[in-house]
Amino acid sequence: MPFxxxxxxxxxxxxxxxxxxxxxxxxxxxxxxxxxxPVDAGFSDGVLTVSRDAWRNRFYADLMAKEPSLDAEARKKRFQRTSGKLIEAGHVGALGDRVWLS
Structure with missing residues (x-):
């Protein structure tokens, strides 16, 4: 059961x-x-995951709600920088195209 x-x-x-x-x-x-x-793919049992694309799309939408004039390249750079930092620091797990909270 997911948690x-x-x-x-x-x-x-x-x-x-x-x-x-x-x-x-x-x-x-x-x-x-x-x-x-899937546990057989290396995920912990019950950990909720989403695609990296779903995360990126939500991040972009959240940014645009606060900064509507932000251009596409700036959004892209912010997501790459922040997602990389979160994964490297162990706050977010990543396997293939799936991500989750660590």
């Missing part, structure tokens, strides 16, 4: 700025339509 992960990263203040926004975008898209990744 929701509630990381302490936001509660304890370790994520701020763009990283916190990207993290919240991922949390929102997981809440809306996360699916359990």
């Amino acid at each position: 929701k992960v509630t990381p302490a990263s936001l509660a304890d203040g370790t994520l701020k700025g763009e990283s916190a926004k990207a993290f919240e975008s991922l949390r929102a898209v997981l809440d809306e339509g996360g699916e359990a990744g």
Whole structure:
């Protein structure tokens, strides 16, 4: 049975700025339509995952709601930078095209 992960990263203040926004975008898209990744493919049992595209699309939508004049290249760079930082720091897990909260 899938379960929701509630990381302490936001509660304890370790994520701020763009990283916190990207993290919240991922949390929102997981809440809306996360699916359990297959255990035989290396996912932990019950961890909700979404495609990286779904996360990126939600992040872009969230950015555009706050900064409607932001151009496509700036959105792309922000997502690449922040998603990479979150994955590298272990706040977000990634396997293939699937991502989840760590």
